[in-house]
Amino acid sequence: MDKLLLHVGPTTIKEDILIAGLENNVGFTSKEFVDAFSYSLKGLRYVMGVSKNYQPFITPGGGTSAMESVTSLLKNGDKVLVVSNGVFGDRWEQIFKRYPVKVKVLRPSPGSYVTPEEVEEEVQKDNYKMVTLTHVETSTGVREPIKDIARRIRDKVELIVVDGVSSVGAEEVKAEEWGIDVYLTASQKALGAPAGLSLLVLSPKALEVLNSEESIAGYYLNLRNWLPVMRSTEEGKAMYFSTPPVHVIMQLAEAFRLIEKEGIENRIKRHSIVASAIRTGIEALGLEIVAKRPESYSNTVTGVVLKVVEPSKVLSETINEGVEFAPGVHPAFKYFRIGHMGWVTPNDAIVAISVIERTLKRLGEPIRFGEGVKAVQEYLSSAR
Amino acid sequence: MDKLLLHVGPTTIKEDILIAGLENNVGFTSKEFVDAFSYSLKGLRYVMGVSKNYQPFITPGGGTSAMESVTSLLKNGDKVLVVSNGVFGDRWEQIFKRYPVKVKVLRPSPGSYVTPEEVEEEVQKDNYKMVTLTHVETSTGVREPIKDIARRIRDKVELIVVDGVSSVGAEEVKAEEWGIDVYLTASQKALGAPAGLSLLVLSPKALEVLNSEESIAGYYLNLRNWLPVMRSTEEGKAMYFSTPPVHVIMQLAEAFRLIEKEGIENRIKRHSIVASAIRTGIEALGLEIVAKRPESYSNTVTGVVLKVVEPSKVLSETINEGVEFAPGVHPAFKYFRIGHMGWVTPNDAIVAISVIERTLKRLGEPIRFGEGVKAVQEYLSSAR
Amino acid sequence: MDKLLLHVGPTTIKEDILIAGLENNVGFTSKEFVDAFSYSLKGLRYVMGVSKNYQPFITPGGGTSAMESVTSLLKNGDKVLVVSNGVFGDRWEQIFKRYPVKVKVLRPSPGSYVTPEEVEEEVQKDNYKMVTLTHVETSTGVREPIKDIARRIRDKVELIVVDGVSSVGAEEVKAEEWGIDVYLTASQKALGAPAGLSLLVLSPKALEVLNSEESIAGYYLNLRNWLPVMRSTEEGKAMYFSTPPVHVIMQLAEAFRLIEKEGIENRIKRHSIVASAIRTGIEALGLEIVAKRPESYSNTVTGVVLKVVEPSKVLSETINEGVEFAPGVHPAFKYFRIGHMGWVTPNDAIVAISVIERTLKRLGEPIRFGEGVKAVQEYLSSAR
Amino acid sequence: MDKLLLHVGPTTIKEDILIAGLENNVGFTSKEFVDAFSYSLKGLRYVMGVSKNYQPFITPGGGTSAMESVTSLLKNGDKVLVVSNGVFGDRWEQIFKRYPVKVKVLRPSPGSYVTPEEVEEEVQKDNYKMVTLTHVETSTGVREPIKDIARRIRDKVELIVVDGVSSVGAEEVKAEEWGIDVYLTASQKALGAPAGLSLLVLSPKALEVLNSEESIAGYYLNLRNWLPVMRSTEEGKAMYFSTPPVHVIMQLAEAFRLIEKEGIENRIKRHSIVASAIRTGIEALGLEIVAKRPESYSNTVTGVVLKVVEPSKVLSETINEGVEFAPGVHPAFKYFRIGHMGWVTPNDAIVAISVIERTLKRLGEPIRFGEGVKAVQEYLSSAR
Structure with a gap:
């Protein structure tokens, strides 16, 4: 063999998923594509463990762009707590440093993880708008106990954001039950599709922030620009903001089909x-x-x-x-x-x-x- | 049939190009991928009409993200002149409005185009750091005479940027000979590959700006973060910044192979x-x-x-x-x-x-x- | 494009049909294959216009092997009338000359066809066991009025055989209603699948002949050897006589799926x-x-x-x-x-x-x- | 995975081989096909260990049809010795029983094999035109020492035929050096391509028999009818006898390419x-x-x-x-x-x-x- x-990531991909991208005449307004996109949005809710209260987003990019797109929820001067167990936890800091927000980082000893108690203690010290967590730190394979942390800090910060890049599709994820505001991942990890897509779900509270406030985000990664596309597409109607990776989304839909089958x-x-x-x-x-x-x-x-x-x-x-x-x-x-x-x-x-x-x-x-x-x-x- | x-865009794609994405065990450090990526960077120079003096970039995204990534060359307070013949010309303004730069837009009557004379006249009025042009305006099919404009303003502005999304691969493009600093396109247009990639070439001057100055750009769309990846990959060595759309790049390489064959x-x-x-x-x-x-x-x-x-x-x-x-x-x-x-x-x-x-x-x-x-x-x- | x-034949094939042959781990006893084979046998009845009274056969080969396999219904010394409008009508004669049967051939002037009256007249002259007709003569594009001929000679010969290689899937075919005993075709013609398969349906009378009499046929093209495979497979149970072209049958099944959809x-x-x-x-x-x-x-x-x-x-x-x-x-x-x-x-x-x-x-x-x-x-x- | x-057989097939059959517009006179066919004929000589003195044949069918096509070398009344170590050795007898030849079968105890000495002894008893051997008996996995047998009987019979269905591509085969007249196999076994093809090479002596004598063979499996196609195709010129499985041959050519690479x-x-x-x-x-x-x-x-x-x-x-x-x-x-x-x-x-x-x-x-x-x-x- x-x-x-x-x-x-990418890891070995099922041939059927790659094959789903073989149609040579599918455009971004073609019915086949709109159906696949709509189906994928629903599939994303399924793997994130959320109801229709949550808004799914599938945009071009990957894990890093998904992370940066949470700037859509931040304003000038906001305070963010980054809980980092390694390279990809630290990436949150690198991203936020490009924006006018204040960042504090919690780190454990290498190979270990920041404990729920440490996170709880820190959020009580300051007035954080957002806390970012990394479910599984890809650089070390260390898993953070998201559920426990969320339980402790849920009422003490406005927005809890979880990087689920190396967890969604392979670890228990109950974004809604646990009260997470943004859970994000990428297509090429445990969902087993090709690379090229950022995937996020936003809680009702996150969505309210997105809609109501002018953010520090740029243009392409600004979820506010993509929101009408997601809503229209889920209802089966093509809408344009910027051309999505049509064939990768066709493949992602097949991955979701196989995930639901399993x-x-x-x-x-x-x-x-x-x-x-x-x-x-x-x-x-x-x-x-x-x-x-x-x-x-x-x-x-x-x-x-x-x-x-x-x-x-x-x-x-x-x-x-x-x-x-x-x-x-x-x-x-x-x-x-x-x-x-x-x-x-x-x-x-x-x-x-x-x-x-x-x-x-x-x-x-x-x-x-x-x-x-x-x-x-x-x-x-x-x-x- | x-x-x-x-x-x-996407438009009808040659089956051989889609098939090039079928390998189910190619990762971002796999030799097949690094070879395809390296080959694509060289192919991009070919269609842009530039020598090794120009630096090619292939990053996740599309035309819009390619456009926004030119913020990597701008500082707080810079002046930008946008020459817009339609929807995608106007997009430059929407992008820049999210950043601390000053934007002026020139527009023609609908269906027409801003003339070289009008552009020349405007750049003489103010001290523009950058002028953006749209080679072919996708919303109307109107083509701008890039070569003529560049000849007139080349010495009067620091950076000339051309959106070649609907031109590269189908219209004459001589970025180096014409003295263009940034020529950009996307994979799903006249190159005939699937959507999912931004493609740009930067002149030596643009590269100097990228290297020397701290820009207003964010993180993921910041070309400075991608530069080491492009250089290392072209020399055949995998390097990581953020996972690229592996399979789409495999397909793009096949498109470039067919383009060179033609x-x-x-x-x-x-x-x-x-x-x-x-x-x-x-x-x-x-x-x-x-x-x-x-x-x-x-x-x-x-x-x-x-x-x-x-x-x-x-x-x-x-x-x-x-x-x-x-x-x-x-x-x-x-x-x-x-x-x-x-x-x-x-x-x-x-x-x-x-x-x-x-x-x-x-x-x-x-x-x-x-x-x-x-x-x-x-x-x-x-x-x- | x-x-x-x-x-x-082969002619332009729908990509979905070729794609159906991409599974790299399907053997002749694999469930996917048995299902596809069983489905194809049913699909063959559909395009031939026959009920379950008729027995379908799908065997390795093409039009010529399908033709030769009707020797499974002939005994030493049998008389056969060949109605030939061109190259592929003449092929019947070339085949039968290799066997101990007596052959008479009727031919028209080039570009024309043997009329129903001429066929009727000839069958009344002698004691023919079998008459072979060519529905559409591939060498000239000339169509024979099968229905009319069958009506006239149905009661005067034991077995009526029709070469439907260039007709089945594109011309009206009602094998059962018209009283045809063997209607045959190949996969790469109007069914629009890849080449590699002979397809036939046998009437109850033909099946009786196949079962009761020892024929002049050889081994591989002898339908008697394939009959248990067809029956077992249609019921969903793999059975072996000689390895079938597994992947071509997977593709044929997709062709039948699309034919039924249309x-x-x-x-x-x-x-x-x-x-x-x-x-x-x-x-x-x-x-x-x-x-x-x-x-x-x-x-x-x-x-x-x-x-x-x-x-x-x-x-x-x-x-x-x-x-x-x-x-x-x-x-x-x-x-x-x-x-x-x-x-x-x-x-x-x-x-x-x-x-x-x-x-x-x-x-x-x-x-x-x-x-x-x-x-x-x-x-x-x-x-x- | x-x-x-x-x-x-078929066994797990390399994806690249299946992919080689994806072109949806290749006919039997298309250049791509003729090239692939010609290349496959040369590849067949390579795996059989023969020079240009041997004539390769690639025809529709499988192992059984390849076996039956050796009737092209037999006349009425010829004597054939079948050396059978199991089900597929016995198949030679079943085939020959459909033809006017005399067959003698040598069998070992189950799980064992007929020894070279036993074969040598038998051929000295009678005047055999042909001896058939089974290199690897697929039903039991027992291998026959072909080289040794051939050495002993080479001068005592006219034609030595070897069923290499489960050996060619995986066992040492030196058809020319060992003096074998017909070595045959099928596409779906150790060559690792899809099922659908019979493959044989004929020695100069076998070719002489094929050309000079009228055989007992039928029409479709008669190698004499296919000989001009093989010769013309190898020289790059399409020729028709009966439509070959175009896409399977495209795939076989890719298998031969990978075999030569290995x-x-x-x-x-x-x-x-x-x-x-x-x-x-x-x-x-x-x-x-x-x-x-x-x-x-x-x-x-x-x-x-x-x-x-x-x-x-x-x-x-x-x-x-x-x-x-x-x-x-x-x-x-x-x-x-x-x-x-x-x-x-x-x-x-x-x-x-x-x-x-x-x-x-x-x-x-x-x-x-x-x-x-x-x-x-x-x-x-x-x-x-």
Whole structure:
């Protein structure tokens, strides 16, 4: 079989999803497209766990543009608290620094996460308009307990924003029940579609802010400009603000179709089993995982710490063995990442550990050869 | 054969281009992708008519985001002159209004264009940092004489920016020879690839401004953040700022491959022949074209003015006849648009006029039935 | 748009049909395949106009293997009457000469057809076990009046066999009502799927012969060997005789899905309109058609006779103009063929005539330039 | 990742091969097709290990039609020796029984094979025109030592025919060096293309027989009718006998391109490693393999004998685990088959054994759980 892409996004995509973009005569006012777009908006509500009270947005871009578009909800001088567990948490700060807002950042020790208590304490100290959280930090695979934090701070800040780029479609997300105002993600992660789209849902309160106040946002990333397009499209009527990535949206619609067919609970469970299988294998080999605290293990990304061998060497060798992993990006660790999201299966976990085990042995990393695959096999046999 | 999409973008796409996006295991650090991205950057120079002195950018988004990203070259208080012949010229003003710059807009009467003399006169009145021009105004199909304007104002302003969204790949573009600092386009227009990408080239002077000065731009649309990615990728080394639309770039690379195979001169000539054939047919039917002055006819968009029938009625009826046209968007005219760009052929011109002729007759628009197709046939017979 | 293939099969295929063959993990016992095969057997009954009394067969091969497989119904010494209007009628004789049967052939003058009266007269002269007819002779485009012949000879011969290779899916076919015992076709013709499959339906009487008598047929083309596979598959259970072209059958199933969506009556009407449009255009140019008698014009193939220019020259030149026609194969005429079947549209008729008109003018064939396209346009305007 | 098809053909196909059949306007006289056909004929010589002295044939059908087409080389009354190790060896007898030739069959005990000595002994007893051998018996996975047999009987019979359906592309084949007159295969097996094609090469002697003598063959399977097509096509000129499966041949050409890129020696080695890995795993689990004698293990098919559990139960359960195996077809064993051919990789071996191990444990088959995957992992680590 072809190479297995266990990157952090895009990852291996189901062929049916790519095929959905093959129609060579679909324009942005064509019925096929408007239907696919409308369907995708509804599908986005489904994976976010929200009712029609929430407004979905699907716009050109990716995770970063989705993050920056929350400036649509900010005014000159607003205070924002950024809770950052790594590279992508820090990105919030880099974005806000380009705008006239005041930013405070909370950070944990590397591999750990900012606790709900720490967040609660901080929001009580100052008058924050917005708190941003990162559900799963892609650089480390560390998961933040969103639900618990939201419960604690819900009444103490105006807007809670969650970066769900590496979580939506693979972790439990109940944006409405938890009281999140903006939950955002990108198409190429756990939704398993091609890259090219930002996806967000806004709570009624966020929508009110969007409608009522003049923001600091620019033009293209300003959700206010896209709002009429989303509303009109959902009702089946094409509307123009700026040309959307027509074919990627056709593909996203197919991804949502397959997600609904699988059922979001089954999908989350599948991700959980594969993630556990992979961590079980890595630990059986005697290797360390970047995420330090088990309750923060994620369903989507596992960082593997190496003692001896250079991670880049592992990456190039494993490609030759038919699996492509992702490099590490956090400066505090010598590691590589296994992305296990989208359409990943238990068989992929077996292949991943088998290839890592054989490659690390060959390259001279001290591991317990044979124990990795054995442990995965035992886990899968019992987990079913 | 399937429906013919003669919209203003996306338009009918060659199947080989869509197929280039079918690989289901390509990530943003995969060799196939880095090669395709690198190749596309070189291809962009080719269609823009620039040497290695110019820096190409391919970023997620579309025409509007490409436009907004020129804020990367502006500082607080800069003066910008916008030369607008319609909806997309006006868009420059809407964008700049979100930023702390001073904007002046020049406008012609509807269907006409701001003349080189008018632009020259205006730049002499004030101290403009930047002038923005629209090569072909997509809303009307009116073409601006870029070369002539550039010659007149080249030494009088710091930065000349051209929106080539509806021209690059179908009209003569010599960005370097003409002395243009920023020439921009989008993937889904005359390059004939799927939507989802902004494409720009920057002159050495623009690049110097980008590197030296802190701009008013935000984060995601800030070209300064993307510059290292473009440079590294062109040299064959993956680099991350924010995940690009991997599969759309794979497709764009195939489009560039086909464009180079055809040759840009042949490609422009083909567009010119098809555009002339379509206008010949429309005029032979006794209908008026939105663009009022023949020297401003474009190779890519023809607006067709109707006297009696509602344009929306024409659009829905012609879809049933197998051709999808674009609605008009300029409030000054009752019209629809024929997009003839990308992979359009003389046979498509015949089909377009044949379908328009039969549909308008049936709907009761006063036309000279039979004269349209006849005129196209005679033109094509002589034009070859 | 891409090249238009107006050949006699394969002809231009709808992209959705080809796409249906993209699944890379479907085997001959896979559920997806068994479902597609079962669906296709039912679809074959639909286009043949037969009830469940008739047994459908879909086997590897094409028109010729479908023809040869009727040897499954013949015994040593049987007498067969072949009614041949051209190359493919004569093929019956070539096939039967390889077997121990007695063959008599009836032929008309070139461009004409054997009349029902002539067939009736002949069957009364001798004791024929089987009569073979060719519904539309692909080499000339001449149509035989099957219904009338069947009415006259139905009670005078045991088995009536019709080669519907160039008719099924585009001409009226009522195999059961007309009392035909074997109606056969191939996948790449008017059904508009890729080549690779023989398709036949057998009447209860033919099935009885197949079951009861030891035939002269070989092994692979012996329908008796395939019968259990067809029956088991239709009931949803995989069964093996010899590996079928799995992916082509997946594609055929999609073709049948689209045929049912269009409706067979609408499909025949569409073919009739396109065929009339093309003939109208050819005649308006002052050119002759191979089929001499209007009642024998077919919906699928038009032979165009040339006076001056070499047909091969026309074929190579029109490919450069974006349309591929078929060469002539009947030695009695200097001609080329237009295949207009499968997914052909009125717009294709316009393109065909437009390209022929311009090409013949350039090559020096004496035609009435401009009259062809004009006549098609007028016909289409009134035919709608 | 999608389901893994480890069937005996079609098996999992590389997406690029299926994609090669997507062009919707390729006819049997189109240049793209003629080029692909010509290229495939040359590729067939490559995998068969023959020079231009041998004539390749690619015709519609599959393995069985390829077998039956050797009747093109037989006359009334000829004697044929069939060496059969199972179901597909016996098929030769079933075919020849439909023709006026005399057939003698040699058979071994189930799971074993007819030895070279036994074949040599038999050909010395009678005057055989033709001997048929089965390189790898698909029903059991037993491999016959073709080279040795050919060496012994080469001078004692006129024509040696080898069924290489489950060997060509995965086992060493040197048809010319070994002196084989007809080596045949099908597209969907170890060549890794879709089903729908018979492939054969004929030695100069076989070609002489084909040309000089009137055979007992019918019409469609008569290689004499296809010979001019093969010769003309190889020289780049379209020629018609009966419409070939155009799109399948486009796909086959892509398969040959990938085979040449890999190199046939590397390809055979890859198959050998995967086959050894799978057998190692099966044996470590404590299960028996159908092929009784290690020197007859094949690179392509492994039959797995079960003691307790019903094979059909294993097949349906493993599909749910993402792998589809093939049922057994030889009545002497209670077994299922693993097809490991085409594009199979060591990772597929790991997945296959992992899934079999877990499934058999769950179903209650007595196995040494954990030992299978462990043994595969150790084998792969040392085999590299």
